[in-house]
Amino acid sequence: MTASTRGDWCLQPMGDRCLIIAFESRIDPAINERVRGLADYLLAHPIDGVVDVVPAFTTVALHYRPEALAGEDGQSPYQRLCAALEEMLARDTPRSSGSKRRVDVPVCYGGELGPDLAEVALACRLTPQQVIDLHAASPHRVYMLGFAPGFPYLGGLDPRLQVPRRATPRTKVPAGSVAIARDQSSIYSLETPGGWNVIGRTPLRLFTPEAQPPCLLAAGDDVRFVPITREQYDAEYRGRS
């Protein structure tokens, strides 16, 4: 496997039309900031042939068209892309990208919209209200979007709320469901199967295909969950465009 290391990142091929830039393999806000900084830089300074820049927790995937990176010098498209990246990153160090903005996400916790709240409380030896308070007070930050369009992986969950995924995933989790598993929170952006513990639901739309950008949240956003009542939820849900 041709992998090369430069500074705190290394390049790895993933097949013949994708390459992964990998930082230290640890879920950590500082590493994730480097990842986002690099992804933002690559979006602002596009390399010919690269069609998708996909930041994750500790990596940036670059999907590319090999035919756009072919040459007569005997170098493979992968080698040419690596060379272009190395030259670019030797010249200029993308800055770490800190928090971009804060987004308040209203949530109606518990009840039929948050069917796992009681179970989570029991597992954490807390009352449901304490779970709500701790979740709303946690400093959530979007590490990445994945799994489904607009689905955010949020770090920052209060350690007292760590619970494993559900033993049996649900076949359908409604869009807007606010859920936790291990040390992370998320919000289901579409109705999909899912195994996280659903503790509430937001009336906000996480993903709107026609919008630009199509997602409510972006990697790097700070998110604060704001408890609302069922009446407020219903009113906001009805009122959304």
Place this chain on the structure above:
Amino acid sequence: MTIRVIKPGALSTLQDLGRVGYQRYGVIVDGAMDEWAHRLANLLVGNPETEATLEITLIGPRLAFEATAVIAICGADLSPHIGDREVPMERPVVLRPGNVLEFGRRRAGCRAYLAVRGGYDVAPVMGSKSTYLRGGFGGYQGRALRAGDVVGIGAAKSGDGALFAAPSPPWPSRAIATAGRQPPIRVVEGAQWPLFSDDAQRAFANTEFKLTPHSDRMGYRLEGTKLVLRDPIEMISEGVSFGTIQVPPDGNPIILMADCQTTGGYPKIAQVASVDLPVLAQMMPGQTMRFELISLDVAQRLYLDREREFRRIRESTAQCSRES
């Protein structure tokens, strides 16, 4: 200029070369499973290869053409016909108003691609006409075709449709193994290849894997020797793509296909060479496959060779349409 859907078939969706540029939002790529057949079909009717085709799975639809149209069908042979006349594949065919295109017995392959000159008149979503079934957007109203749907045909952008005078094609629909053994699926090592046990590496490279019925546009689940890691590892989700072969803890590999998620958290044993993805797209559940490891260099050379071949075909069809 419309097509009326009399019967939708098993799963007929509009697909193009995918919704690229939005994966950072978690938006999956979608697109044709057999890119080669898709591109060829478009080329034969004079469309850009980025135009949508109708991806037809196993059981074809019955479609009434309400205006003159030029079509081409590539990929799986699902016995296309009009009345009792067979419709030839891999060449442009002119349909008259009132013609009803139907499909019959599956002769080879799994997915056919129906291109129509001028393309399908649906609005692109995020730059693509591909249907994202789970997300419910793109393509025709975000879903597979249903009986009663009326799909518009776009206006051809150039030329006058002389293409249908093209001679019979000098190119094979190579993705479909016609007789005898299926050629091995060529793969390059994945990032976690070295972390798999010697037995797992040997089994992966030397034994057969069966495509299970739990296989669809999102992923192909395989059955065979269980592939185990030397030591358990904690993976952190990162980018994956069409062709990534990942191995969940049960040891049964999954090949991610066109509708795969943008990121995944299972160890990646290998990645299918892009040129062999069409072969996979045409495989049926129950069929077996072998893998052959090749270097990244070779995979990229094969890829560039295929692009050259595509250009050659494009030039030869352009030539035909000029001469006719």
